[in-house]
Amino acid sequence: MDATMSDGEPQERIEDIEIRLLLEALYSRYHYDFRKYSLASVKRRLRQAREQLGFNSISALQEAVLHNVEMLPRLLGYLTVQVSEMFRDATYFRAIREKVIPHLSTYPSLKVWVAGCSGGEELYSLVILFREEGLETRTIFYATDINQDALAIAEAGVYDLERVRLFTENHRLSGGKSSLSEYYSAAYGRAVFDKSLRDRVVFSDHSLVTDAVFGEMNLISCRNVMIYFERPLQDRAIGLFKDSLVRKGFLGLGAKESLRFSAHAREFDDFVREEKIYQRVAR
Amino acid sequence: MTAARAVVIGASAGALEALSVILPALPEDFALPVFIVVHIPPDKKSVLAELFRAKCVLPVREVEDKEPILGGTIYFAPPDYHLLVEDELTLSLSVEEQVLFSRPSIDVLFESASDVYGAGLVGLVLTGANHDGASGLRSIVSAGGVALVQSPKVAFSAAMPEAAISACPTAHILSLTEITSFLKKV
Numbered sequence: 001m002d003a004t005m006s007d008g009e010p011q012e013r014i015e016d017i018e019i020r021l022l023l024e025a026l027y028s029r030y031h032y033d034f035r036k037y038s039l040a041s042v043k044r045r046l047r048q049a050r051e052q053l054g055f056n057s058i059s060a061l062q063e064a065v066l067h068n069v070e071m072l073p074r075l076l077g078y079l080t081v082q083v084s085e086m087f088r089d090a091t092y093f094r095a096i097r098e099k100v101i102p103h104l105s106t107y108p109s110l111k112v113w114v115a116g117c118s119g120g121e122e123l124y125s126l127v128i129l130f131r132e133e134g135l136e137t138r139t140i141f142y143a144t145d146i147n148q149d150a151l152a153i154a155e156a157g158v159y160d161l162e163r164v165r166l167f168t169e170n171h172r173l174s175g176g177k178s179s180l181s182e183y184y185s186a187a188y189g190r191a192v193f194d195k196s197l198r199d200r201v202v203f204s205d206h207s208l209v210t211d212a213v214f215g216e217m218n219l220i221s222c223r224n225v226m227i228y229f230e231r232p233l234q235d236r237a238i239g240l241f242k243d244s245l246v247r248k249g250f251l252g253l254g255a256k257e258s259l260r261f262s263a264h265a266r267e268f269d270d271f272v273r274e275e276k277i278y279q280r281v282a283r
Numbered sequence: 284m285t286a287a288r289a290v291v292i293g294a295s296a297g298a299l300e301a302l303s304v305i306l307p308a309l310p311e312d313f314a315l316p317v318f319i320v321v322h323i324p325p326d327k328k329s330v331l332a333e334l335f336r337a338k339c340v341l342p343v344r345e346v347e348d349k350e351p352i353l354g355g356t357i358y359f360a361p362p363d364y365h366l367l368v369e370d371e372l373t374l375s376l377s378v379e380e381q382v383l384f385s386r387p388s389i390d391v392l393f394e395s396a397s398d399v400y401g402a403g404l405v406g407l408v409l410t411g412a413n414h415d416g417a418s419g420l421r422s423i424v425s426a427g428g429v430a431l432v433q434s435p436k437v438a439f440s441a442a443m444p445e446a447a448i449s450a451c452p453t454a455h456i457l458s459l460t461e462i463t464s465f466l467k468k469v
Contacts, residue, residue, distance in 0.1 A: 044367070044379075045379070254378075261349055
């Protein structure tokens, strides 16, 4: 392109170059691959990181993260989004309870994968639901994320008591058969979830971008994780889910996600359409 | 002046009444995509798209992630998700933390749209009781886009238009009917 552009425009373009180079650097140096993430959101979060970590430019941030390993977790904290709730979208969990569980209960043993588990809210929601429905003891739960700090939070299972009020209401709306307070003890403004909830959980570092199939799952729940991916990367992840599911296994997505635009759409049937719960076809 | 390629609208308290004047007036041959953030409580199922579908000539959608952008279509952000413009072809959603206590956030939509459309963007801040949209509208202006603000004198709630005006003193300050005729001409 020609260098004589109107004022304002060159700056934007420089920032785009900086972002591309930083993502490339992050991959070459640490093998964290955000290169195919949705740009609008990555851009926003890198601007935030630059500002709050006190750098004058994205390039300066890149230099710091290349030369200083300690900068990596701080930057990852911005790049991996960690906002969730237990039983977020109560109607999704109600559909799992009422429509999916009756199918799963016909299997002698079960595997459930919470992909991109972040701080563990969705994982605990599912473990509690499976316990309430009497399936927990025959199930192994796999909770994966690329962010070690998030995995550590998930493994600790400690949340602000302030947030637990919302979790409790969500749980009730999801058709909860017990009181959420049975699963945690409150102390110093925090709720510590019972460690027995983790007896059947395997926590693991896994990337939907660069890692491989995670075998023979009956249910995969991956909600509001792929919204940060560009469409080709979404297709990779959905392909991974397809290959990781048993025949007639279930895939649950976020309320505003869809397989409609995916290359793998034909490998799945709508199971509960309005809750974005899909079933792998039995081919 | 660069030809407009998209319109973004932000509204909060009093949004329904204001949008009910503007959106149904957009004619069938209106060629631009219109992206809208209205502050709604996160636990409410959004009825906005349904409501306006019945009133508008143009197609109205509540956005799903990676939804393709079509001209002459009205897009609402779903409750409890930020709406971002990815490129001229695609929208995306995010559950990043609230901005100014809001998700969806007007600023997030405006800034991402401004990155994509630059001088080809028209931004409109309507009635509301907070300051969301002011910083987004400033981004639109600095990228050469057009800023419209509902006159605080006639807005149901003046705080949001006032904040937008002090962030963008060059914005056009208009009544709802003036806004409607402005949009029909872009």
